Amino acid sequence: MIGMSEWLSYRPADFLMFSPRVYERLFELHNQALWPLQPLALMLGGAMLFALLRPRPWSARLVAALLAVGWVFVAWAFLWQRYVPINWGIRYVIPLFVLQALLLIALGVPKGGLDLPRRWGVRRALGVVLFVHALALHPLMALVTGRGLLGAEVLGLTPDPLAIATLGVAAMISRGPCGWALLVIPALWCLVSGITLATLGIPGAWPPLLAVGLALLARGWPRDAPTA
Amino acid sequence: MPPPPSRLSRRALLSGLVSLAAATALPPLGALAQRPPPLAREVPAIGERLPLVGLGSWITFNVGDDPVLLEECTAVMAQFFAMGGRMIDSSPMYGSSQATIGHGLGKLDALDRVYAADKIWTSRPGHGPAQVEASRRHWGVPRFDLLQVHNLVAWEANLSTLLAMKAAGEVRHVGITTSHGRRHDTIERIMRDAPLDFVQLTYNVVDREAERRLLPLAREKGIGVIVNRPFRQGRLTERLAGEPLPEWATEIGAGSWAQFILKFIISHPAVSCAIPATTRVDHVRENMAAASTPLPDDALRRRMADHVRAL
Secondary structure (H helix, E strand, O other): OOOHHHHHOOOHHHHOOOOHHHHHHHHHHHHHHHOOHHHHHHHHHHHHHHHHHOOOOOHHHHHHHHHHHHHHHHHHHHHHHHHHHHOHHHHHOHHHHHHHHHHHHHHHOOOOOOOOOOOOOHHHHHHHHHHHHHHHHOOOHHHHOOOOHHHOOOEOOEHHHHHHHHHHHHHHOOOHHHHHHHHHHHHHHHHHHHHHHHHHOOOOOHHHHHHHHHHHHHHHOOOOOOOO | OOOOOOOOOHHHHHHHHHHHHHHHHOOOHHHHHHOOOOOEEEEOOOOEEEEOEOEOOOOOOOOOOOHHHHHHHHHHHHHHHHOOOOEEEOOOOOOOHHHHHHHHHHHHOOOOOOEEEEEEOOOOHHHHHHHHHHHHHHHOOOOEEEEEEHHHOOHHHHHHHHHHHHHOOOEEEEEEEOOOOOOHHHHHHHHHHOOOOEEEEEOOOOOOHHHOOHHHHHHHHOOEEEEEOOOOOOHHHHHHOOOOOOHHHHHHOOOOHHHHHHHHHHOOOOOOEEOOOOOOHHHHHHHHHOOOOOOOOHHHHHHHHHHHHHO
């Protein structure tokens, strides 16, 4: 049996099975294989952002359904097809992505399931900031970190922006239990991803970690008082 | 009827270009012919001589199905075999590394040159034979030369499986592994009690715990010793990179810190093979060149360890 002292002798780097270059090329190969899905994904993301900014009765259902599709697609196209071959541990993460999609459908698709705020307050503002980052800024991180646009992580096609966008939605919805339920898995993914990037020494570890902090802050923020 | 025009895919084109680049990176055949083979040492337990430097695959060969990186790994293997290397070590725990090795062996037609060392890594003892078969298919070898119990995972049952496979002729040699200096007490006990051919452990100029009990015991029992993490996964050579090599390093023919460290390791008489891992052809060349005379004697080995400790 492995004792506690032996477990404590391991460092995060001891669990890394691949090099930074291999990790970065995952996204390049993924983008090459999926082109031209990226513009479509960005347009759908834009539609979701519009729904969050100008909520209609059907907006929450649209957002929940599109995000659910994203979680299933990323689980299959990125995690299973690309990430599992270099990281067998990801096999155990895939069911959580499917569970997140089921949660989004179960909580968000029935009429009146999720309640998007119509008035501005701290929760909504932080939620929108997270969503905008996931949609527009996160793909550009590839330029900042020197990967080039070929290595861009696009919402709906790769896990980090999808998790950050879902954190944004979970942060802003009015019903507390639903918000917390939708927040857990994306937050766990962002923590794992941030630690992975930091351990690999790849720039850009802080957005997923910061996103978790902002989502928790928003969810824990006192409910915005209704204004007349 | 004329044959249909063949379509050259981007993937095939890329693969071909990288292979060409890899091939042109190799030294000319004349130069290879003049190069002496790497130093080898007999492993008493198996009655064979193995080159003192091999090739590891942890992290470096875990490249998935990336066509560019697969060809880079193939170029590393090509250089390794061209310089007389034989032992390549992997594990089912190493992601796609086994498949990468299989890709390279197939492309290089090197099944007759490789000493194939892999591991059994499962906590479900009944799963062992199926895992070994899956590993064998990845490598594309008829059978493994060496199978080891990876990091002592379920070692009683898995070692029993491997010994039964050896008795049936399904593997030539068996062993156990550890790393980072962990569980040396258990390793020592198994070395005393079980008919091992090899033990794999961490040993280098700063990780010297194995010198106290395991290396002397390996010599006494004739067990071969494979050394992993010779450069502490690159951190040791990175740490030393800013320091000048001591002038007396020329006495042992070490032209770099990597060669300095490897020569320290393989000069221990109990060591059979060090297995540095790399993605770079120039590093393979450098590593393999370390398996050459002169090697340091006891006094110089002490000086080497003292020098690095003082840095």
